[in-house]
Amino acid sequence: MKDPTYERFIAWYESINQNKSGSVFSPHKPLAIVWALAGVLKGKRFISYKDDREALEDLIWSQTNLKSRPNCLQPLWRLCNDSSTIAVWISNPSSPELNKSGDVPTAFATSNNFQAGFSDEFYTWLARNLDITQQLIMHIIDDNFAESLHPEIFDSLGMGKISPVVVESERIITSISKVKRDPNFPKLVMAAYDFRCCVCKLKLSLNNKPVPLEAAHIKWKAQGGECSVHNGLALCPTHHYTFDKGIWTIGQDYEVILSERVIIDGKSDTFFKPYIGHSIVETLMDDRFVPNKANIHWHQKSIFKRV
Numbered sequence: 001m002k003d004p005t006y007e008r009f010i011a012w013y014e015s016i017n018q019n020k021s022g023s024v025f026s027p028h029k030p031l032a033i034v035w036a037l038a039g040v041l042k043g044k045r046f047i048s049y050k051d052d053r054e055a056l057e058d059l060i061w062s063q064t065n066l067k068s069r070p071n072c073l074q075p076l077w078r079l080c081n082d083s084s085t086i087a088v089w090i091s092n093p094s095s096p097e098l099n100k101s102g103d104v105p106t107a108f109a110t111s112n113n114f115q116a117g118f119s120d121e122f123y124t125w126l127a128r129n130l131d132i133t134q135q136l137i138m139h140i141i142d143d144n145f146a147e148s149l150h151p152e153i154f155d156s157l158g159m160g161k162i163s164p165v166v167v168e169s170e171r172i173i174t175s176i177s178k179v180k181r182d183p184n185f186p187k188l189v190m191a192a193y194d195f196r197c198c199v200c201k202l203k204l205s206l207n208n209k210p211v212p213l214e215a216a217h218i219k220w221k222a223q224g225g226e227c228s229v230h231n232g233l234a235l236c237p238t239h240h241y242t243f244d245k246g247i248w249t250i251g252q253d254y255e256v257i258l259s260e261r262v263i264i265d266g267k268s269d270t271f272f273k274p275y276i277g278h279s280i281v282e283t284l285m286d287d288r289f290v291p292n293k294a295n296i297h298w299h300q301k302s303i304f305k306r307v
């Protein structure tokens, strides 16, 4: 699709998101953008710092391993400063005194009804093309997060209530997501781990054939992780989702480490506590397939909710 407004939007998105790979995962800006886009779907002109703050911060907090609640003001403010032709802010009065880091102070934003959103030009374009707005949200989420986390992010954005007309649009935009998943990855990972979850060792067979479980990327594909056996783990759905969620990680000796922040109800501690300290490479069919330490290190730093 050759729409110059669309091209400008993508160029803006790519410029603000270009440094995402390599360093510690920090999805504040992409989440603020999808929050604003989801607002457009609901006919909402601006994100209000006062009214939206709690829900947006809950979303950012749930998708990062930050120990304390993040402040959503900084990403909103910085997005507006990245390009005033696409994202804008308003407040009354309109001239905040900035703090030392060049950000608008929280107290000012609260008392002066700070709001952020798309410029008139882009809001109008997005509101007229709701199918594209929705696809932009989906692509930005795909471009940043592990697949197992997509449903809960859509839920937080209130995307369950979108008109089916929008969902079934035939206008498919060029994918902005660079995430290309290798179809052979699950097969390679499953075979390497003998078709077992490498944590609980679950292995199922049906009609004399192993039932494939799930292949997880240790370093997320969306964050530049490879579709290689050295970046894969065979996991049952529970251990896959909780790994992507940062509830557990792998240590120096490939042992399972559980987050100290997670509280497991005493009636059911069969999923995690029996496996703490146990090796995930025990069932590996060949020592050459061991996970790459750099990928494990990325998961420990970026995703694991350590304390």
Ligand SMILES: [Zn+2]
Pocket (backbone or CB within 6 Å): 197, 198, 199, 200, 201, 202, 235, 236, 237, 238, 239
């Ligand atoms: Zn398992």
